Amino acid sequence: MVIDRFNHGLDDSNLYLRIFDYLAYELTTSNSWLRTRFFDLLKKAYLNTCETFYLPVSNHSLETFAHLKRDSDIASAEYDLYDGKREADGKIAVILMSTPLTIVAIEAITDRNWQFKSDVENNLTAIMQLSQTDEKNAVQVLLVSKKLWEQNKRLPEEMANYKRLRNHLRHERNQQVLFVVLFLEDLLPLFEEDVSTY
Secondary structure, three states: OHHHHHOOOOOHHHHHHHHHHHHHHHHOOOOHHHHHHHHHHHHHHHHHHHHHHOOOOOHHHHHHHHHHHHOHHHOEEEEOOOOHHHOOOOOOOOEEEEOOOEEEEEEEOOOOOOOHHHHHHHHHHHHHHHHHHHOOEEEEEEEEOHHHHHHHOOOHHHHHHHHHHHHHHHHHOOOOEEEEEEEHHHHHHHHHHHHHOO
C-alpha cells in the first residue's frame, strides 16, 4: 500500500507533511503525467466542493479545468512562493502552478486547523491581484486533511470557520476565482499510480 511508503510510525501531522512534500516535489519536476492526473483529481474535488456547499457549476469552471488538463505538459510550478510584502495580505500560495491561461494557488495546511481569514480570505486578495496582473483565470485550493476537516466540524470554536466559508462561497465570493477543498488523503492513489508507472 502506498500509505506504507509515507507512514513509518509518524503522527498525523508529519504524515500529511510528507505527503505534501512528495506532491510539491513531483509537481515542480518534469512529471507531466502526474500533473495531468492531479488536474483530474482537482476537478473532481471542485465538483465535490460545489456539491458540499450547494454551489452552481458553471461552464467557465469546466472550461478552466479542461484547459488545465490540456496544458499539463507545459505547466510550471513553484514551491513555497511568498514574500515579505505580501504577508499582511496573505501568501500567494505554498505551491503556485501556472499554464498559459490559468494559475492554481495551493495552500496546504498540514500541522494545524485551517482558518478562514488567513488561509482563504487573505489569500484570495493576493491571488486576484496576480490573476489580474497576469490576465489569467485562477483556482484557489485549500489542501487539508479530511480527517481533521471532519473532526473539527464538530468543535464549536472551529464551526465558525466553516460557516464563514459557506457564506463567503455562496454570497460574497468573486466567482471568477474558483475555490476547491482538496483532501490530502485523496492524493494517495495518485502516488501509488505514479510509482507503478516506473
